[in-house]
Amino acid sequence: RDLLVAKQDTINRQISLDIRGSRLALHLHLTMLRDESGNFLGTVLVLDDLTQVMKAQRMAAWREVARRIAHEIKNPLTPIQLSAQRLRKRYLTRFSDDEKVFDECTEMIIKSVDELKNLVNEFSNFARMPAIQPEPNDLNEIVRETLTLYQEAHRGVRFEFTPDSSLPQMKIDRNQIKRVMINLLENAVAAMEENGVIEIHSSYDSELKLASFSIADNGPGISQEDKPRLFEPYFSTKKAGTGLGLAIVSSIIFDHNGFVRVRDNVPRGACFVVELPVG
Numbered sequence: 001r002d003l004l005v006a007k008q009d010t011i012n013r014q015i016s017l018d019i020r021g022s023r024l025a026l027h028l029h030l031t032m033l034r035d036e037s038g039n040f041l042g043t044v045l046v047l048d049d050l051t052q053v054m055k056a057q058r059m060a061a062w063r064e065v066a067r068r069i070a071h072e073i074k075n076p077l078t079p080i081q082l083s084a085q086r087l088r089k090r091y092l093t094r095f096s097d098d099e100k101v102f103d104e105c106t107e108m109i110i111k112s113v114d115e116l117k118n119l120v121n122e123f124s125n126f127a128r129m130p131a132i133q134p135e136p137n138d139l140n141e142i143v144r145e146t147l148t149l150y151q152e153a154h155r156g157v158r159f160e161f162t163p164d165s166s167l168p169q170m171k172i173d174r175n176q177i178k179r180v181m182i183n184l185l186e187n188a189v190a191a192m193e194e195n196g197v198i199e200i201h202s203s204y205d206s207e208l209k210l211a212s213f214s215i216a217d218n219g220p221g222i223s224q225e226d227k228p229r230l231f232e233p234y235f236s237t238k239k240a241g242t243g244l245g246l247a248i249v250s251s252i253i254f255d256h257n258g259f260v261r262v263r264d265n266v267p268r269g270a271c272f273v274v275e276l277p278v279g
Contacts, residue, residue, distance in 0.1 A: 013030075030045050058232070156194045253274055
C-alpha cells in the first residue's frame with residue numbers, strides 16, 4: 001500500500017516487532033520489480049536486524065550519563081560524611097539520653113551518604129566496564145564457585161545445579177562471567193524473598209558450537225510489559241534497584257559475542273538464559 005501511495009518502486013522503513021517477549025528493531029527495504037516494459041513482476045523484501053547495533057549505541061550513551069552522574073555526585077559526599085562524623089564526636093556527649101534528635105540526624109546523614117556512595121560506585125562500574133580478557137576456562141567450574149558463596153549466604157534458598165559434562169573449555173573472561181552469575185543470582189534471590197528454589201543448568205550444542213547456562217527461579221516472574229525493557233540501563237522492577245545489574249549482564253555477554261534473554265519459568269517464575277560461542 002505504501003508503494004502505491006508514495007508512487008515509488010522502493011521504500012525504506014524502520015520498524016519494531018515484539019517476538020516471544022523480545023523487541024526487535026528492523027530496517028525494512030521493499031523494492032518492486034518490473035520488466036523492461038514496466039510490467040510488475042513481484043517484490044523483494046529485505047530485513048536488516050539493527051537490534052544489537054541500537055542496543056550498543058544506547059549502552060554507550062548511558063555509560064556517558066553514568067560517568068557524569070558519578071563525577072558530579074562523588075565530590076561532595078566525603079566532606080558531608082566527615083562533617084557529620086566530626087559533629088557527632090564533638091557534641092554527642094553533651095546531649096542527654098532524652099535528646100536523641102542530634103544523634104538520629106547525624107547518624108542518618110552518615111548512613112545516607114554511605115548509600116549514595118554505593119550508588120555512585122555502581123554508576124562508576126557501569127561507566128567504566130573493563131575490556132574483557134578471554135582465557136580458557138571451565139564454565140561449570142565458574143558456576144560452582146559462584147554457587148558456593150550463595151549457598152552459605154542464603155540458607156532459605158535451595159540451589160540445584162545440573163551441569164553438562166560435555167561442556168568444553170572455552171575462551172571467556174572468568175571475572176566478568178562470574179559477575180554475570182552474581183547479578184542474575186542476586187535478582188533471583190531477591191525475587192523469591194530469600195525463600196524458594198533456584199535451578200541452574202548448563203548445556204553444550206556441539207553442532208552450533210554454543211555453550212549456554214540458565215538460571216530459573218520460582219518467584220513471581222516478570223510481566224510481558226517489562227520484558228522488552230529489562231536489559232535497558234536504569235530500568236528496574238525493584239523499588240530499591242538502580243536498574244544497572246541486568247544492563248551490566250547484557251553488556252558483558254554482548255562483549256563475549258553472546259546473547260542473554262529472559263523467558264517464563266514453568267509453572268512459575270522467571271528464567272534467564274545466557275548463550276556463548278565456543279571456539
